[in-house]
Amino acid sequence: MATHVKVIAVLCLVFGALGVLGALFSSFIFSAIAAIVGSTHDPAAPMGMAVLGLTSVTLTIVVLVLSIPYIITGWGLLKLRPWSRIVGIVVAAISLIHIPFGTIFGIYALIILFNKETEALFQPS
Numbered sequence: 557m558a559t560h561v562k563v564i565a566v567l568c569l570v571f572g573a574l575g576v577l578g579a580l581f582s583s584f585i586f587s588a589i590a591a592i593v594g595s596t597h598d599p600a601a602p603m604g605m606a607v608l609g610l611t612s613v614t615l616t617i618v619v620l621v622l623s624i625p626y627i628i629t630g631w632g633l634l635k636l637r638p639w640s641r642i643v644g645i646v647v648a649a650i651s652l653i654h655i656p657f658g659t660i661f662g663i664y665a666l667i668i669l670f671n672k673e674t675e676a677l678f679q680p681s
Contacts, residue, residue, distance in 0.1 A: 557673040561633055564644060564665045568630030571651075571661070575623025579616045586612030641678045645669050 590608040594601050629647045632640025648665035651658035668674055 557668065557671060558677060560668040561636070561674060561677060564648075564661075564668060565630045565633035567661055567665075568626045568633065568644070568647065571658075572623045572626030572628075572630060575619055575626065579619035579623065582619065583612050583616045586615070636677055638678045638680055641669055641675070 586608050590605045590612070593604045593608065598604075625643070625647055629640055629643045633644055644665060648662045648669065650662075651665070652662035653659075654662075
């Protein structure tokens with residue numbers, strides 16, 4: 557079961573890292589689009605740039621807030637911290653709505669993290 561927990565941990569870290577990269581990439585894309593809109597010299601360009609900027613910041617913050625728990629959970633599972641099993645169950649349950657990869661990951665993680673052998677790994681020694 558320890559190997560399965562490490563696989564779940566690595567997958568959590570990968571999903572979290574992909575989320576952070578996605579947040580940074582979307583911020584870059586929105587900034588580039590805002591620069592293009594600003595270079596048009598259209599009278600409405602400042603308003604468009606403001607909307608794009610606000611959208612960029614909001615999207616980046618939301619994606620980061622959703623990605624950071626995956627990274628924290630992955631680190632905790634690698635270190636077999638007692639709290640990480642419960643957080644991993646929550647993250648896995650939330651992942652079920654992300655079809656298809658999140659669903660596959662969520663089912664796998666829930667099966668492993670609810671196992672009695674896995675539960676014993678996280679008992680403080």
